[in-house]
Amino acid sequence: MDIYSKILQPVITEKSTIKQEQGQYTFYIRPEATKIDIQKAFTTMFGVKPEKVRIINEPKKIRMIGRSKFMTKRHRRKKAVVYTKNKKIDINKFKI
Numbered sequence: 001m002d003i004y005s006k007i008l009q010p011v012i013t014e015k016s017t018i019k020q021e022q023g024q025y026t027f028y029i030r031p032e033a034t035k036i037d038i039q040k041a042f043t044t045m046f047g048v049k050p051e052k053v054r055i056i057n058e059p060k061k062i063r064m065i066g067r068s069k070f071m072t073k074r075h076r077r078k079k080a081v082v083y084t085k086n087k088k089i090d091i092n093k094f095k096i
Contacts, residue, residue: 051083
């Protein structure tokens with residue numbers, strides 16, 4: 001699989017935009033991606049070597065309907081938080 005396809009898209013929320021000013025960038029990633037894959041992809045895409053990479057597994061949201069049925073509201077997702085020290089990148093240049 002291509003190194004560019006490991007990072008799917010940036011997370012654009014109020015909290016993530018505040019964290020970008022501190023050098024923390026959040027991305028949705030593929031479920032099979034590892035920290036090393038994300039570090040290599042980030043370095044090739046933006047030209048900045050990350051200081052640290054953390055991965056978050058978000059569970060799917062399940063809602064009960066009645067007594068015995070379940071409905072899935074959101075599928076399982078995986079995020080990566082990439083830390084850079086004193087180096088700013090332009091997240092708007094990210095191409096899917």
